[in-house]
Amino acid sequence: MSYNGGLTAEQFLFYEIRIVSKQYLEKKSVEDVILNVRKDNLFQYPTERHVTRLVRACYNRLLALDNETLVLEIAKAPTNIAKQINLYAMMRYNRLVREFMEGLIGEKFRQQDFSYTKKDINIFFSRLQEQNDAVAKWSEATIKKLKQVLNKCLVEVQILDSSRDSTLNPFFLSQELERGIRENNDLSALAAFNCFN
Numbered sequence: 001m002s003y004n005g006g007l008t009a010e011q012f013l014f015y016e017i018r019i020v021s022k023q024y025l026e027k028k029s030v031e032d033v034i035l036n037v038r039k040d041n042l043f044q045y046p047t048e049r050h051v052t053r054l055v056r057a058c059y060n061r062l063l064a065l066d067n068e069t070l071v072l073e074i075a076k077a078p079t080n081i082a083k084q085i086n087l088y089a090m091m092r093y094n095r096l097v098r099e100f101m102e103g104l105i106g107e108k109f110r111q112q113d114f115s116y117t118k119k120d121i122n123i124f125f126s127r128l129q130e131q132n133d134a135v136a137k138w139s140e141a142t143i144k145k146l147k148q149v150l151n152k153c154l155v156e157v158q159i160l161d162s163s164r165d166s167t168l169n170p171f172f173l174s175q176e177l178e179r180g181i182r183e184n185n186d187l188s189a190l191a192a193f194n195c196f197n
Contacts, residue, residue, distance in 0.1 A: 001095040003128070003135050008145040009050065010057040012156050014079075016043055017086050020058035021075040025068075030059045057093075064092035070180040080158070081174040084193070087157050088177055091189060098189075100124060100150050105159065105168070106191030114168040116160065121147050170194065 019042050023033045034055045038048055045051060062071050065088070074082045074089070091098040104124045108116065125143055129136045138146075154160040159171050171194035181189050190196070 003096050003132055004094055005096075005138055005142050005146065006057070007090075007094055007096060007149050008142060010054065011149050012086065012090075012153055013054060013058055014083055014086055014156065016054055017058040017061060017074055017089070018082065019043065020055055021062055021071050024059060024062050024071060025075055030056060033059060061086070061089035061093045065089045065180075065184075066092070067180050067184055069183070070177070073176045073180070077174075077176060081176055083157050084174050084177045085180070087153055088181065088189060088193075090153065091192065092186075096128075096146065097150070097153070098192075099128070101192035102188060105154070108168055109171065109194040110191055110196065114170070115166060116168045117166050121150065 019037065020033055023036060028036070034052050037043055037055050038051055043051060043054070062074070065071055065074075065085075070085050070088070074085050076082075077085070087097075087101070091101050104120060108114065108120075125135075125147070129138075148163070151160065151163040154168075155163055157171070159168055161167075161169065173190070173193040173195045177193065178190070178195060181187070181193075
């Protein structure tokens, strides 16, 4: 899987993925979901400009989950559980999110090091740029935006209290997500959610 800077536009999309997941479970095609979202302005955006792209992003995350039960949980579970599953879907769909969550956040949890500074995320991106030519070509503006999006993801699942916070919260993985990760035999992902058993 190649690195993709599309996260700058796609972001966390929790409200949107809830809507798309309900239609996905009704076996609607991505094209039908796009039509429905546009027709009824389900995302409640001021313009339709980004609707197609963001519906596709949500749909692709759901496909990447490869687990019908987890899709159902995104659609129906309490917000805190569904947000955890959305972050896992992002990890399955986007290599950058996965490496950030496993390589940086998961390692912090593994070492019981709850400090989290700008330096940590800067080092993460510097290493990526050294290792990957595509990432090395990203502009400073793109990298700055990606850092903001990744930090916002941590806030959404309450690993951080705010994007300015410098302490990771101990994270409690929902049973629903843990079960889904184990069903997917995707055990390396558990570290990202502070689960090491």
